[in-house]
Amino acid sequence: MTVRQLSLPELAETCGALSIGNVGLWREPVQAYGVEATAKLVRAAGLTVTTLCRGGFFTAIDPAARAKALADNRRAVDEAATLGTDTLVLVSGGLPAGSRDLRGARERIADALGELGPYAESRGVRLAIEPLHPMYAADRCVVSTLAQALDLAERFPAHQVGVTVDTYHIWWDDTAPEQIARAGSGGRIHAFQLADWVTPLPEGVLNGRGQIGDGALDLREWKGYVEAAGYTGPIEVELFNDGLWARDGREVLAETAERFIAHVIP
Known part of the structure; x- marks a missing residue:
């Protein structure tokens, strides 16, 4: 998503030129290019797909809408498996129109996870609940903190359901380092x-994520939190930013790699 202006072939080519071996993909461009075709493309380029984003949106009250969401999430699991990634990132969904019931919405997420988790496990895919900043709670994600995400995830086996730690969404929460340790344990x-x-x-608001090094966060510190919690997996940079999207994507990807080295790697 950081360089969504690049086609998937352009993305694969640019990653190769920059010696980037991992890529997180989003469903929309993958579906447009073709799931099988994308899988073939990334394999040929020597790329590993770290995650597929996104599943979720589980909070509908109407039974037909809930069934439709679950069916779409099963397709997302299948897409992740085809692409060779073991992780599907979940954005859980906001409040249904006319509802003010946060608790009820979160319980419907748990119900959906109970149905989807075993299916994902059968396909070799884990579900990763991503808490979003509270400003998105009404329309996009009623899970706003790592604590809330873990309260949901811990109802299920860890190999089925875990969490996504995204600095943009949790940096403001002074309990987040403690919750990262909880997640890691x-x-x-x-x-x-x-x-x-x-x-x-x-x-x-949505497209305001800052390029690494441009804002208020000590990203090296956050890397330290997840490493101290035992995380050894890939680190993704995910930027929704209209200014970056208006630029040449190859230039943006090169800049992002340089910023990562300068501001994240010790």
Whole structure:
């Protein structure tokens, strides 16, 4: 998503030129290019798919809508398995129209995980609940903290359900380091993503993630938290940023790699 202006073949080519061996993919461009075709492309390029984003949106009350969401999530699991990644990132869903029942929405997420977890396990895929910043609770994700995500995940086996640690969404929470340790002790850190926090936020908020080094976060410190918790997996950079998307994608990817080395690697 950081360089969504690149086609998948362009992305694979640029990763090769920059010696980047891992890539996190989103479903929309994968579906547009073709799931099988994408799997073949990344394999030929020597790329490992770290995660597929996104499944989720489990909070609907209407039974037909819930059944539709579960069917879509099974397809997402199948897509992840075809791409060779063991992790599907979940954005759980916001409040249904007219509802103010946060607790009920979170319980419907748990119900969906109970159905989807065993299916994902059968396909060799883990589910990774991503808490989003509280400003998204109404329309996008009623899971706002790592503690809330872990309270859901811990109802299920760790090899089925864990969490995504995304610095953009949790940096403000002074309990987050403790919750990262909690997640690590249970083997539930299934994905780790970086983005910086810059102000002022753009209108609409969604596409305001900052390039590494441009904002308020000590990303090396956050890397230390997950490593201390035992995480040894890949680190993704995920930037929704209109300014970056307006630039040449190859240039943005090279810049992102340089920033990662300068601001994240010890």
